[in-house]
Amino acid sequence: MDQPISIQHPERLLAVAHAPRLTRDSLTTLFALDERLASLVWRAREPTIGLMRLVWWRDALAALDERPPPGEPLLHAAAALRPDRIAGHDLAAMVEGWEVLLDDPDWTAETMEMHARLRGAALFRLVGRVLGREHERIEAAGEGWALADLARQASDPATAERLLAMAEAPLDKGITGGWPRNLRVLGMLAVLAREDVRRGHGALRPPASRWRLMRLLAHRWTGR
Secondary structure: OOOOOOOOOHHHHHHHHOOOHHHHHHHHHHHHHHHHHHHHHHOOOOHHHHHHHHHHHHHHHHHHHOOOOOOOHHHHHHHOOHHHOOOHHHHHHHHHHHHHHHHOOOOOHHHHHHHHHHHHHHHHHHHHHHHOOOOHHHHHHHHHHHHHHHHHHOOOHHHHHHHHHHHHHHHHHHHOOOOOHHHHHHHHHHHHHHHHHHHOHHHOOOOOOHHHHHHHHHHHHHOO
């Protein structure tokens, strides 16, 4: 029996649980893949080893366009995204968003912008494709979400504040005007990222805290 694919982050798990039922498996695969790639970066004791593992995933995802997947369950789930018009090379491109963090341990502004675009914008764009909508606002929200999420991982408070400052403009662009019901999976995550920007690094609420979960559900019902 295939190992079930799951999302570990409680807020993303809750957001996907409120998506249309027929989209949940595909959305779970996309967010689970992002989590797997993230784990390779955060657990890498040596950047070179982490990069080697990311390259393996990049090549394996790209190969889905040419041949059946190997035994890795997440690759099988990724191959099943083809009916959603998501090819292996679309997923492989997301790996580069994580590679840049290991290539540049100083996390320059250019690196952070690349991470936001190659990881966040790409992930939100593919989620939007599953949900039947593609728009530049979705990608902008994804960039801001990725920067705010990265700020939570930064060990240096100054770097975290820089990331949150960079996240403000794309989040405002993505969120202004509310979100239609079928895109609120993404809106739920984007509004939490904007709250992080407003609070600042020193006052971030813990993931899945009561307030954050209430904010998720409020957006689910209102779109704001």
